[in-house]
Amino acid sequence: MEILLFGNPAIPSDNLALEVGKALEKEGHTTRHVNNPLELLDIKLDERVIIDVAVGIKEVTLLTNVDRLTLGRLCSLHDLDMAYFMKLMQRLGEIHDVRIIAIPAEMSVQEALPKVKELLHNI
Amino acid sequence: MARTITLDHITKIEGHASLKVKVDKGKVVKCELGSTEGARFFEGLVVGRPYDDATEMVMRICGICSCGHFTASLKALENAMGVKVSKQTQAMREIIVIGERIRSHATHLYFLALPDYMGYDSALAMAPKYKKQIKDALIMMKTGNEIVTAFGGRQMHPMGGRVGGFTHYPSPEQIKELIDLLRQCEKPALDTLKLFCTLKYPELSVEREHLSLLQKHDFPLLLGDIVSDTGWRIKEKDYGKYFTEYVDRWSTAKFVVKKGKSFMLGALPRLNNNLPSLSKDIQSILKKAKISFPSKNPFHNNVAQAIELLVWVRRGKKLLESYTKGFTREKITVKPKAGTGVGVVEVPRGILFHTYTIDEKGYVTKCNIMTPTCQNLKAMQEDVKIYLQQLLDQGVKKNEVPLEIEKLIRSYDPCFSCSTHFLKVDWEE
Numbered sequence: 119m120e121i122l123l124f125g126n127p128a129i130p131s132d133n134l135a136l137e138v139g140k141a142l143e144k145e146g147h148t149t150r151h152v153n154n155p156l157e158l159l160d161i162k163l164d165e166r167v168i169i170d171v172a173v174g175i176k177e178v179t180l181l182t183n184v185d186r187l188t189l190g191r192l193c194s195l196h197d198l199d200m201a202y203f204m205k206l207m208q209r210l211g212e213i214h215d216v217r218i219i220a221i222p223a224e225m226s227v228q229e230a231l232p233k234v235k236e237l238l239h240n241i
Numbered sequence: 242m243a244r245t246i247t248l249d250h251i252t253k254i255e256g257h258a259s260l261k262v263k264v265d266k267g268k269v270v271k272c273e274l275g276s277t278e279g280a281r282f283f284e285g286l287v288v289g290r291p292y293d294d295a296t297e298m299v300m301r302i303c304g305i306c307s308c309g310h311f312t313a314s315l316k317a318l319e320n321a322m323g324v325k326v327s328k329q330t331q332a333m334r335e336i337i338v339i340g341e342r343i344r345s346h347a348t349h350l351y352f353l354a355l356p357d358y359m360g361y362d363s364a365l366a367m368a369p370k371y372k373k374q375i376k377d378a379l380i381m382m383k384t385g386n387e388i389v390t391a392f393g394g395r396q397m398h399p400m401g402g403r404v405g406g407f408t409h410y411p412s413p414e415q416i417k418e419l420i421d422l423l424r425q426c427e428k429p430a431l432d433t434l435k436l437f438c439t440l441k442y443p444e445l446s447v448e449r450e451h452l453s454l455l456q457k458h459d460f461p462l463l464l465g466d467i468v469s470d471t472g473w474r475i476k477e478k479d480y481g482k483y484f485t486e487y488v489d490r491w492s493t494a495k496f497v498v499k500k501g502k503s504f505m506l507g508a509l510p511r512l513n514n515n516l517p518s519l520s521k522d523i524q525s526i527l528k529k530a531k532i533s534f535p536s537k538n539p540f541h542n543n544v545a546q547a548i549e550l551l552v553w554v555r556r557g558k559k560l561l562e563s564y565t566k567g568f569t570r571e572k573i574t575v576k577p578k579a580g581t582g583v584g585v586v587e588v589p590r591g592i593l594f595h596t597y598t599i600d601e602k603g604y605v606t607k608c609n610i611m612t613p614t615c616q617n618l619k620a621m622q623e624d625v626k627i628y629l630q631q632l633l634d635q636g637v638k639k640n641e642v643p644l645e646i647e648k649l650i651r652s653y654d655p656c657f658s659c660s661t662h663f664l665k666v667d668w669e670e
Contacts, residue, residue, distance in 0.1 A: 154396055156383045202365065209368035210375060 121149045124170040135169040155203030164215045172220035178233035181218040272626035284608045308341040309588030313595040321582025339557040340388025345589035351378035358440040377429035384422040405573040413567040423558040430551040437547035438530035442540040451510030477585035503619035506591025508545035577603025614655045
């Protein structure tokens with residue numbers, strides 16, 4: 119199952135999913151870095167797992183309900199992020215069964231990796 | 242008793258701005274529209290840097306219009322150093338900015354402007370009922386992204402070109418894919434125009450100059466003289482004689498005037514000044530919708546953007562069809578030379594000016610950039626004052642005023658991030 123990774127490699131507080139993804143690639147997983155949610159338009163999201171960094175959680179968490187994602191104030195389309203896009207896709211009827219592994223922004227790769235692997239194993 | 246209206250944060254525009262108006266005995270006596278974003282200092286940052294660095298840096302002014310800053314900067318630097326580019330380079334630059342224009346217009350029309358007219362708070366709220374429309378928007382936005390990526394190497398801040406030409410060329414396979422994508426966009430773009438022709442726009446007519454570039458036989462992109470709907474026409478290098486920048490205490494963005502007066506830039510002036518370029522089928526749609534151009538109603542900027550969306554989809558496809566066998570790799574030879582150059586291009590929101598002075602070693606000694614939002618700021622401010630008075634005279638309720646003002650400002654599609662800058666309304670009465 120392809121794993122979609124979100125984040126900005128240049129920003130340390132936002133590149134954790136990408137770092138975890140690198141470790142998962144070495145173990146044989148197929149990953150893909152998504153630069154812009156529009157890249158997901160032709161992808162069947164119900165058949166993928168998304169990994170992204172989140173704030174407001176303490177543990178690596180599997181989210182299956184898009185409504186649990188909170189939106190920042192959308193002031194401009196500079197703010198079209200993954201949460202906005204997922205909610206939009208849900209309202210358009212394009213996704214039904216979402217799996218998002220959320221990693222706390224302040225967690226280390228070493229701490230996050232085993233927990234991510236455990237969740238992936240159980241999906 | 243006087244009252245002040247404060248819109249602290251105008252949403253659904255690019256960036257941040259605020260508006261303070263004062264109403265006394267039913268008359269608008271003060272209107273101050275300004276940016277609340279931090280100063281950017283790009284013009285100072287590039288001084289002392291090699292010319293190639295300048296382009297890399299200034300395109301960071303905006304993620305939405307990075308290709309516009311990329312092309313304006315290259316054009317100005319080339320003019321400064323006497324560098325001529327090939328026909329192919331010119332065509333590749335046109336295609337990349339067409340990609341950016343399609344992405345920007347589709348985004349603005351569907352995600353920022355349309356919810357106002359459909360009575361929704363956001364495109365997200367509209368989505369369950371208007372699935373086709375939102376999907377159309379996403380397809381066009383994605384196509385714009387793909388074009389920019391194919392030519393620029395990534396979705397924004399292109400790195401596929403430099404002074405003198407391109408270093409990155411899309412393959413014939415990529416060109417074919419882009420043509421297919423643009424073909425798929427033609428119906429959504431046509432439907433967008435028909436949709437925006439059915440919306441009910443407020444009546445507002447403001448007499449002021451509409452400026453744009455004038456490109457022979459087509460809508461302007463990167464070439465042409467600067468013209469106005471009054472018949473005024475100048476060469477791009479002479480812009481400094483007519484346009485003046487100034488700062489007001491309530492805004493971190495500069496204001497720009499032409500001989501002391503406001504003017505309007507963007508899709509509407511481009512359309513008004515280039516009407517003969519309009520295709521027969523578009524003219525027929527407008528005629529059927531009873532929307533006539535030239536128009537001085539700033540709300541019609543949205544219709545003009547919808548027209549352009551279709552124009553750019555078609556033109557992008559036509560340009561790419563000329564290069565189905567791929568592009569020829571061209572050698573770039575640039576010898577630094579002291580000089581000053583002006584680069585004037587059309588970007589989604591209007592004319593963008595870049596000027597650089599280069600020393601004999603190719604280092605930037607002076608830079609000046611005037612973004613379209615800075616140039617439109619005074620016109621927006623004046624329009625808000627006129628429209629607010631119109632609303633007060635019509636007895637519109639106070640709680641309905643902010644949305645109406647926001648709609649007006651959004652019709653300009655301002656990019657306050659670029660001009661350093663959205664809405665905070667301070668009501669004072």
